[in-house]
Amino acid sequence: MxxxxxxxxxxxxxxxxxxxxxxxxxxxxxxxxxxxxxxxxxxxxxxxxxxxxxxxxxxxxxxxxxxxxxxxxxxxxxxxxxxxxxxxxxxxxxxxxxxxxxxxxxxxxxxxxxxxxxxxxxxxxxxxxxxxxxxxxxxxxxxxxxxxxxxxxxxxxxxxxxxxxxxxxxxxxxxxxxxxxxxxxxxxxxxxxxxxxxxxxxxxxxxxxxxxxxxxxIPDSLRNDMDTLESVEEINLEKPELYINRDISLLAFNKRVLAQAKNESVPLLERLNYLCISCSNLDEFFEVRVASVLEMAAIDHKTIGSDGLTPKEQLEQISIDSHKLVEEQYQVLNEILIPKLNAENIRFIRRTEWNEAQQKWLAKYFNDELLPILTPVGLDSAHPFPRILNKSLNFIISLTGKDAFGRNSGRAILQAPRALPRVIQLPAEETQSGPSDFVFLSSIIHAFVSELFTGMTVKGCYQFRVTRNSDFFVDDDAIDDLLLAVQGELAMRNYGDEVRLEIDAACPDDTVNFLLDRFEMNRDRLFLVNGPVNLNRIQEINSLVDRPDLKFTPFKPSTPSQLARNKDIFAAIKRHDILLHHPFESFSPVVEFLRQAAASSEVLAIKQTLYRTGADSPVVAALIRAARAGKEVTVVIELRARFDEKANIDLASKLQEAAVHVVYGVVGYKTHAKMCLVLRREGRELRNYVHLGTGNYHPKTAQLYTDYGLFSCNKELGEDVRRVFAQLTSLGKVTKLNKLLQSPFTLHKGILEKIEREITHAKNGKPAKIIIQVNAIVEEQAIQALYRASQAGVEVKLIVRGICCLKPGIQGVSENIEVRAIIGRFLEHARIYAFSNDGNQEVYASSADLMNRNMFRRVEICFPIESKRLCNRILHDLDLYLKDNTQAWLLQADGSYLQLLNTTDEEQIQAQSVILNELQGS
Structure with a gap:
């Protein structure tokens, strides 16, 4: 009407x-x-x-x-x-x-x-x-x-x-x-x-x-009145008002994750998962980002970032935002999820709710399973305050009375070993609702802690947790052996500087102040919580509860038809390039690529990068099989993949024992590129087959993260990949690449040049459009280039899952830029750079985000999608993300995000579901 x-x-x-x-x-x-x-x-x-x-x-x-x-x-x-x-x-x-x-x-x-x-x-x-x-x-x-x-x-x-x-x-x-x-x-x-x-x-x-x-x-617009402000060309694109602080933006991402825990359309146990993920993310945020800002604040109070904030000002805003986030996390747990889980007969039984039979069973559990391994430390001159492990569950206990030696310390510390489960499932015969009743470990310890202090009176028992600086520093100029340097730093990770203290909200002020004094922390980094101090361990119940109706519907990833029809993967790749889109499409072809390479008598050599790959990886098994079959196998392992350092050190040793040539890349640059090269002799010709990806060679995360992978035997592309491996494994000058963009050499420059080309097209009256899908946009020169593109009339669409320091919607600067984030069932992880180029569309996939570290401190690659068919397929996927009206969040000019709900008369579009359904039907 x-x-x-x-x-x-x-x-x-x-x-x-x-x-x-x-x-x-x-x-x-x-x-x-x-x-x-x-x-x-x-x-x-x-x-x-x-x-x-x-x-x-x-x-x-x-x-x-x-x-x-x-x-x-x-x-x-x-x-x-x-x-x-x-x-x-x-x-x-x-x-x-x-x-x-x-x-x-x-x-x-x-x-x-x-x-x-x-x-x-x-x-x-x-x-x-x-x-x-x-x-x-x-x-x-x-x-x-x-x-x-x-x-x-x-x-x-x-x-x-x-x-x-x-x-x-x-x-x-x-x-x-x-x-x-x-x-x-x-x-x-x-x-x-x-x-x-x-x-x-x-x-x-x-x-x-x-x-x-x-x-x-209404954002702080630069141009409320076009006649009273400077011309577009005169706007200073380095103004702090044009940038969002990266750490505040990262906290905003975590808030979007938490919003999924409140989303009624998400299955209940998956909502619990989102809560746990937001807590795990916040742990890492304090371990790495807050620790870094604290170090900057300690040595330099005056340095100002692109957003105009000093380290001290950043810490003040981080404290405000993170306290709000933590308060919301516990509200979601206590006021939303636990009542809804109770309604589904999945109950967390509080101490005050235990019946006599449960009390008896839990007392036996404490005596049999916990008492023998718990070691309280009384605080006195002979027992100083113990070293508290990073993120461990601890209790501070207030006592009265004297022990067997006549000592009266008044306080004790108890650390719960990490091997203990944080959630204990009650046996079915002791429950009222079947096998889905649980008790928190902290509740059990709190209830029976007096058993550890015979003859003394426990006045109070309060859980606490300390988060420590977990980033480590390797002096690239002073090391002789990278492996030994990383091993040395790993040994100290559990005892880095304290950056956060979480305490039970019921803990009295004198005890809180005692702990703050011991850890030399102010109240800005104190979090009083109404529940378990480590919420991400609640995730353990997902493996214990058999309720598929409360989880995402399982699906079987599809396999591209050209691979399903052809058992010889090399013959299929030789016919034409093949694109995989995980997790909608299976990661199995990547493993099969390596397995067939290991078994083929025509394969002479395999070269592979590994950043994260997981335990018992079939990728690693295939590489070992190839080496044992006499193939020349070289693996570039990045030892400094954060929080996977120990796993990668063990992996390096395992590969070396199988006669694989293992190198650790280039000192000073993390090897983040995702590449595999297989060299085959086919008749009189040597042919390079490559797999290039935006994500890790990790079969498990390939089921959870969205990423693209490309199989190709393009001669120039294969030669480029061989040259990059040569740089990583030997010495020599930078060589010119035919098709790849590579950091730290040509990637940053190449992206900026392509943005400038779109600007030229727009100024010449030609259609101009940029679509970028990444995990983060931080690098200032790239942001300024995108601002210039917007000023020139280029349509800029950015799909940024996490950090975005760019401000869209500012008149005269970024009104032609839209930034959206997608938070759905799968973690968006792909990096795509698409340029309309006056109708000659260019699409690149990459392992690199638009961040300083990716552009200048890592080895990354950015590879072209040259098949028009595959190019159009990626553009179709991007178009779905840009039309998503159920899982999208729009970035506002003030740095806040608004969820884009389907409030129009149009059909609901959930990009991830559409892509999954399309590929399931292919």
């Missing part, structure tokens, strides 16, 4: 009187409640603007809800304003100023309002852009916007039904006006288009069958 305009103003006296005297208490109170939630500060004392205030009812309610606020209320109707002024009581007269004026001509102070709201004005305007441009004109930087309006029904009959449903008892004049307003309202799709045209990234929510709420923040 098309829109039917109605009168912009209510000026008929009877109409005004009927409207003013109507009972809008419920919808108006709901609107004010939405404002209270968004503002989240009852003491708000700034200036607000009510556009289209009508008879003033919402203005009055706002003033009462925010008694310290000043409010300017605007309307174009004289009778309406007269009614509003007559209803204005003396106690509100100091707060509210009623102003007559029509949009957009009303005269108000520009860029002055911290809050702008409007109820039921939008549908009165012939041109809706009048409202959105007025809001942009008068909003302060970072102003809060809240607009409520009607939604147009699908048909005249539906509008008539709504009038009967909601206005049957109202005067005829109100029924008529309500009907006309419904016909004049906009659809969700039209509102989406309006906001896009206005370059406003606001959140759209359908709050009822007839109302829509549009809310969000």
């Amino acid at each position: 098309n829109r039917v305009l109605e009168s912009e103003l209510m000026e008929d006296i009877d109409q005004v009187k009927a409207y003013a005297e109507a009972d809008f208490k419920t919808p108006h109170n709901d609107f004010i409640l939405q404002l209270q939630i968004l503002i989240n500060d009852p003491g708000f004392s700034g200036t607000a603007l009510d556009l289209g205030c009508g008879s003033g009812d919402i203005s009055f309610r706002f003033a009462k809800a925010f008694p310290s606020a000043n409010l300017h209320a605007v309307d174009g109707s004289d009778p309406m304003l007269q009614y509003a002024k007559s209803a204005l009581t003396s106690d509100l007269s100091e707060q509210i100023s009623f102003i007559k004026g029509l949009l957009p001509d009303v005269i108000l102070p520009q860029s002055s309002y911290e809050i702008i709201f409007s109820n039921s004005l939008l549908h009165h305007l012939p041109d809706p852009q009048v409202l959105w441009q007025t809001i942009k004109k008068y909003a302060k930087p970072n102003a809060l916007i809240c607009v409520m309006d009607l939604l147009r029904p699908d048909s005249i009959e539906a509008a008539q039904d709504m009038v009967k449903q909601y206005a049957a008892n109202e005067p005829a004049i109100l029924q008529r006006d309500f009907y006309n307003s419904l016909l004049a309202a906009f659809s969700l799709k039209e509102i989406n288009t309006q906001l896009a045209q206005a370059h406003l990234n606001l959140h759209i929510v359908r709050v009822s069958d007839r109302h829509v709420l549009i809310s969000g923040v």
